[in-house]
């Protein structure tokens with residue numbers, strides 16, 4: 001079996017690959033591949049830059065489909081179908097599949113393979129960069145994704161506008177480990193805190209690099225991401241900017257982080273912009289800059305003096321018992337509480353002019 005294609009389809013696919021090979025014989029793809037010493041796989045040069053590592057083990061493909069809990073009524077979104085090894089299994093299990101694939105050569109092979117099996121009516125192919133594509137409605141995501149876009153892709157899924165049951169993703173093992181970390185774990189990090197605010201993440205299984213053609217340098221894991229039914233009522237841009245600050249320096253206490261001069265100056269200017277841009281918003285419709293309103297939730301003022309602003313910043317931490325705490329040890333509830341205390345004190349982390357969505361999770 002080559003590229004995971006079954007023998008009976010191989011003959012038909014082979015002619016496609018041959019044509020592709022000839023058409024590409026003078027192309028940049030071929031020149032680049034040859035310069036790197038890569039060999040064509042049955043007439044098709046696979047791009048490392050597009051994460052083209054094809055999963056060929058049927059047992060693992062079956063296990064992925066089983067663990068994703070596909071129902072016969074489901075529309076499944078597959079990202080990066082490649083030559084269709086996983087797609088064929090999904091087409092058998094689901095009502096229909098929407099596959100987003102960037103590489104035209106893969107799309108040609110996939111189309112042919114799917115029509116050979118009479119599944120063409122069940123498959124919609126979107127030939128685009130998944131990060132630049134609006135998704136149609138879908139129930140589930142099941143995909144062996146290109147690892148170099150893991151972070152923005154997970155962000156797009158969990159912070160995007162689509163509602164879905166779960167995303168079963170084959171990811172680089174190290175990335176999965178970071179995604180699975182919990183508050184209190186030594187490696188709890190910004191990726192995990194941001195994803196787990198809005199979704200639950202479960203480990204499914206490990207997959208050895210030997211199961212791919214060509215084998216990548218690293219092992220992989222399958223994880224299942226399930227969006228939470230009830231999302232916390234927090235301004236997402238403000239939250240992402242807040243966690244970027246909190247998790248920027250490993251293992252520092254909040255007190256030492258927020259005392260840094262650079263951080264104070266940055267937050268001073270963001271808070272000024274934040275207050276201005278929130279006028280008329282739900283934060284405070286009447287607040288004037290430098291005007292303190294001492295009511296509950298109405299402490300919207302920004303000191304023009306950096307030292308007074310720093311006092312206010314650190315004051316929020318001290319008076320609420322956060323000064324000596326480390327962000328990696330805090331649960332979501334505590335982090336959300338701290339953010340709301342800062343905002344009530346007129347301290348903001350995002351100017352609400354620039355957009356930090358949806359590509360904002362760290363690698």
Ligand SMILES: C[S@@+](CC[C@H](N)C(=O)[O-])C[C@H]1O[C@@H](n2cnc3c(N)ncnc32)[C@H](O)[C@@H]1O
Nearest residue numbers: 053054055080081082101102103129130144146
């Ligand atoms: C790891 S391979 C998986 C192939 C196939 N699903 C399998 O398991 O054998 C990743 C696939 O994603 C495609 N891809 C890479 N970057 C992409 C992007 N930005 N948008 C859509 N597809 C992409 C690659 O061309 C490749 O076919």
